[in-house]
Amino acid sequence: MYLLFYISGAVAILATVMTITRLNAVHALLYFVVSLLSIAVIFYILGAPFIAALEVIIYAGAIMVLFIFVVMMLNLGERAVEMEGKWLSPGMWIGPEILAAILIAEVVYLLSRQPVEVHAIQYVEPREVALALFGPYLIGVELASMLLLGALVGAYHLGYRKPKALENPDADNTDATRAAAGGDLVRAGHDRPAGAA
Amino acid sequence: MFALGTIGLLVRRNLVFTLMSIEIMLNAAGLAFIAAGAHWVQADGQVMFLFILAMAASEVSVGLALLLRLYHQHGALDTDSASEMRG
Numbered sequence: 340m341y342l343l344f345y346i347s348g349a350v351a352i353l354a355t356v357m358t359i360t361r362l363n364a365v366h367a368l369l370y371f372v373v374s375l376l377s378i379a380v381i382f383y384i385l386g387a388p389f390i391a392a393l394e395v396i397i398y399a400g401a402i403m404v405l406f407i408f409v410v411m412m413l414n415l416g417e418r419a420v421e422m423e424g425k426w427l428s429p430g431m432w433i434g435p436e437i438l439a440a441i442l443i444a445e446v447v448y449l450l451s452r453q454p455v456e457v458h459a460i461q462y463v464e465p466r467e468v469a470l471a472l473f474g475p476y477l478i479g480v481e482l483a484s485m486l487l488l489g490a491l492v493g494a495y496h497l498g499y500r501k502p503k504a505l506e507n508p509d510a511d512n513t514d515a516t517r518a519a520a521g522g523d524l525v526r527a528g529h530d531r532p533a534g535a536a
Numbered sequence: 537m538f539a540l541g542t543i544g545l546l547v548r549r550n551l552v553f554t555l556m557s558i559e560i561m562l563n564a565a566g567l568a569f570i571a572a573g574a575h576w577v578q579a580d581g582q583v584m585f586l587f588i589l590a591m592a593a594s595e596v597s598v599g600l601a602l603l604l605r606l607y608h609q610h611g612a613l614d615t616d617s618a619s620e621m622r623g
Contacts, residue, residue, distance in 0.1 A: 355560055359553065371556055378563055385574040390582050397589055402559065402596050409600045413607055467579040468586075476583050483590040490594030497601035 351377040369435045375399045389465040562592045
């Protein structure tokens with residue numbers, strides 16, 4: 340059990356170091372996903388399977404999809420085509436693949452010896468978490484909901500693109516880009532260096 | 537263990553990498569909470585991790601919206617990070 344913990348910890352640290360040393364954002368995101376998955380395995384070993392599931396769903400699912408979406412959105416344009424060719428070189432996914440294979444082997448091993456398992460550290464049930472969450476931490480839950488609502492409104496407001504007549508006239512070099520983009524958020528930044536650079 | 541990763545992260549990159557390193561730092565804090573909650577057998581650590589999760593989600597949504605806005609204004613994320621973004 341301790342060996343598994345240290346292996347997944349080593350995978351997490353390795354993936355994190357690879358994350359911050361990549362020059363390409365997409366490669367870094369790949370390593371970051373592997374890091375999150377290894378942290379989820381650590382949570383499972385530490386006796387918090389509910390939190391491990393939440394980590395995989397919310398972090399590795401939602402937040403990473405958001406990151407990847409934005410990175411891909413910023414890179415649109417015709418120069419993205421030859422960049423895709425560079426990104427899809429087979430050497431780039433070998434590193435994350437090896438780390439993820441280590442994690443999969445650990446999880447399969449853990450699940451296979453589940454009936455006879457004695458947790459090294461005691462198991463905290465999700466029921467206790469829920470009782471604590473909605474008992475003494477009820478104010479915190481309300482504050483978290485207010486925070487999420489504020490983030491929703493804020494992100495919508497920041498992401499909203501004004502109509503052309505209301506636009507800020509001083510950003511002269513970006514107006515051409517906006518006209519070319521047609522107010523479409525996804526296509527913004529399209530053929531930017533060819534246009535107004 | 538994770539303090540090493542955290543410290544290394546804060547110093548390095550800008551913009552997209554900054555957001556990612558903030559996420560990694562929040563993750564490290566959550567891991568510390570879970571480990572503490574598993575050490576003393578309490579549920580409070582996991583509750584705190586849920587709060588950290590909610591805060592990270594909201595923070596990253598606002599941060600990415602700001603980043604898009606900045607990109608539309610300036611055409612590039614930074615003089616430094618533009619080269620990173622384009623591979």
